[in-house]
Amino acid sequence: MPDGQAFTEVRGADHSYLRMTHRPKQVASRRTIRTVDLFAGCGGTALGIEEACRSLGYRSHIAWAIEVEAAACRVFRDNFAEANLVEDDIRSFLASDVGASLTQVEECLRDEVGPVDLLVGGPPCQGHSDLNNFSRRNDAKNGLYLYMARAAKVFRPSNIIIENVQGLPHDRSGVLKRTLDVLSDEGYHLSHGLVDIARLGVPQRRRRHIVLASRVGPVRDLDDIVRDAECEERDVAWAIKDLSDRTSGSIVDTPSRPSKDNHARMDYLFDNGLFELPNEQRPPCHRDKKQTYTSVYGRMRWDRPSQTITSGFYSMCMGRYVHPERRRTITAHEAARLQFFPDYFKFESAKSRTALARIIGNAVPMKLSYVLARDLLVER
Structure with a gap:
């Protein structure tokens, strides 16, 4: 597959992409998409954004990313050497009170990071998962979801993607509604719902809850985005x-x-x-x-x-x-x-x-963030 060519625009290119042994080069572009990636993991979401930018003719830069797990950070750095990755807990940088005034630490972080085109994150989700019978929908980690709303207040990104498990809307503490209310108050247009990633060509059964937000303009309905990107089921x-x-x-x-x-x-x-x-x-x-x-x-x-x-x-x-x-x-x-x-x-x-x-096992398939980021970032 030639460098700079969007992998979804060529018949059979997904199949070829998964078998690529050398990373595609970033394209030469006057526009660079600056991303903040919270709960970054090993970089599945970041990889999808990088590919979405490449397909649109943009460069991709991870202006700030944070991940608490050491092994995930090592893998992330191996694959995104130029990223500004911090190995730490998000609670060391952002306040837990979503509505509070910015702290000095948050103001310094905002100034250090600079303009943000895209904020992404998949907060730890064990408490929301339908596979977790012990702590289903009643887990202290569920509160980490609200840090996505706090990050929106701190960084004022143009666009936001939040990914989580399908059980999120049933969380007893109402973190989804609280997050949507904060984003709406901050002037974001919203779209949210469930996505079956098998419809996007990912060869597994996996449903995820997605929130899309944009200060640039209205966000397309999530079902329409998935329908336009839909491809044959892969086995x-x-x-x-x-x-x-x-x-x-x-x-x-x-x-x-x-x-x-x-x-x-x-x-x-x-x-x-x-x-x-x-x-x-x-x-x-x-x-x-x-x-x-x-x-x-x-x-x-x-x-x-x-x-x-x-x-x-x-x-x-x-x-x-x-x-x-x-x-x-x-x-x-x-x-x-x-x-x-x-x-x-x-x-x-x-x-x-x-x-x-x-x-x-905890990673986000890059095809999901590719489809979502590409739709938010494309110039209409």
């Missing part, structure tokens, strides 16, 4: 079949070693041509009860999208993560492809399999 084979026998010596291509019991369960699936593990083959604690998550201990199918990729993808007891044709769970490389990370994205500095799983 597991489309994403990772070429990696089935890949051996590179890298941690990203090395599968985990299952326990003796899980190895026997994998053998049972393959020896019997099954994709679901029968009840009698499950651990005693999982038998003879209604199964809420039937995909647990399951085997992927080539001809369907994967289930949501989480930090548990190395273990079959965490979901349907057994490879379609190999007696193993998927590798970090395969999980990254399913999360729409191209092959040139560097993960090795994560150093451990545990860190890799957490970083990739």
Whole structure:
């Protein structure tokens, strides 16, 4: 794929993009999009914005980013060497009271960062997640969502993208409504709702809640944005079949070693041509009860999208993560492809399999931020 060419504008280009081994060059442009990225993770959202800018003929610059996890910061720096990334807690810089006057620290930060075209963030979402039965919709971390509204008051960005899990609107503390009210009071036009990322060509089942805001002008309806970007559904084979026998010596291509019991369960699936593990083959604690998550201990199918990729993808007891044709769970490389990370994205500095799983499982597929940022930034 030629440098400077938008990957969604060429037939089959998504497929080629995921297999690129060298990062596309930034284009020469008089316009640079300056981004602030909160809860930056390893850089999935930043990657989508970079590609959106490149497709529009703009340069991309991460004026300020913050992430608290050390391993994620190492990966982010490896992939965005020119970014102004801070390894710290957002609460060290922004006030918790959304409506308070700016603190001296916030004023200094605003002056240091300068003009901001795009504020993005995906606050920690475990408490909102429908996969979290223990703290569902009643988690102290849910309050971190309000820091996106606070950041809007501090940086006064032209545009905002906030990403979170689909359960956010049901949060008991009402963080979504409070955030929308603050943004509206600050003069932002708003659009929000759920996005099924499979509609955008990401080869997995994953629904996310999105808020778009702009001070430049009205924001298009989120459903219209998704409809215009919609493409055919991609399956597991489309994403990772070429990696089935890949051996590179890298941690990203090395599968985990299952326990003796899980190895026997994998053998049972393959020896019997099954994709679901029968009840009698499950651990005693999982038998003879209604199964809420039937995909647990399951085997992927080539001809369907994967289930949501989480930090548990190395273990079959965490979901349907057994490879379609190999007696193993998927590798970090395969999980990254399913999360729409191209092959040139560097993960090795994560150093451990545990860190890799957490970083990739918590990432935002870049295709989502690509579509959303491109729609906000395009000149109409």
